[in-house]
Amino acid sequence: MELIIGNKNYSSWSLRGWLMLKAFDLPFTETRLALFEEGFYSTLATYSPAGKVPVLIDADVTVWDSLAICEYISEVHLANKGWPADAADRAVARAVSCEMHSGFFGLRHELPMNCRATRAVTLTEAALKDVQRIDAIWTELLKKNSAQGPWLFGEFSIADVMYAPVALRFNTYFSETKNSEISAQSRAYVETVLAHPAIQAWVAAAHLESETIEAEEVGEPL
Numbered sequence: 001m002e003l004i005i006g007n008k009n010y011s012s013w014s015l016r017g018w019l020m021l022k023a024f025d026l027p028f029t030e031t032r033l034a035l036f037e038e039g040f041y042s043t044l045a046t047y048s049p050a051g052k053v054p055v056l057i058d059a060d061v062t063v064w065d066s067l068a069i070c071e072y073i074s075e076v077h078l079a080n081k082g083w084p085a086d087a088a089d090r091a092v093a094r095a096v097s098c099e100m101h102s103g104f105f106g107l108r109h110e111l112p113m114n115c116r117a118t119r120a121v122t123l124t125e126a127a128l129k130d131v132q133r134i135d136a137i138w139t140e141l142l143k144k145n146s147a148q149g150p151w152l153f154g155e156f157s158i159a160d161v162m163y164a165p166v167a168l169r170f171n172t173y174f175s176e177t178k179n180s181e182i183s184a185q186s187r188a189y190v191e192t193v194l195a196h197p198a199i200q201a202w203v204a205a206a207h208l209e210s211e212t213i214e215a216e217e218v219g220e221p222l
Contacts, residue, residue: 012165016066017054115206119219167193
């Protein structure tokens, strides 16, 4: 398989496709395209008509969109083990994953992923509402499933893949501030995500990148 991604420092959607492959120890090659630089869109068009990263190429199958990539990998390469085994848990995992996939625009706009930065921000009501909703999701699931493991549904799943970039965002903007409004359970979950070997490898690579996207450099440096 080949995965086309953008900058590791900024591309939260790329992280999701990449983490799905890495966390489940599936072999693939990585092709990185620097976001928005000269030739980015023309090169990306050779992989997918959608014009967005990530893109997964598996023999004669091309899949774009992070959640679709996760679903495809789970179905074709993991015998559906990307989702919880229990049907009720699986339904909830899909629901919270889709909620992340299609929402939280205040958070996305005001807290862009930036693995290299440590920043202070003042959130609008819309972004704070998103943070509080995510905190509620995490807290409820972690309390319910803690006996099975440290992830949202006990064992690592697509739900954790979908929320991993949020954990990185919280680490960037809330690690040194007191306005995060997240629970102790959520803070522990951020640390769990940060400790994952694949996440550590992704962040280390992000620190080696030289490109800067000014629109993503928000907040006051700490």
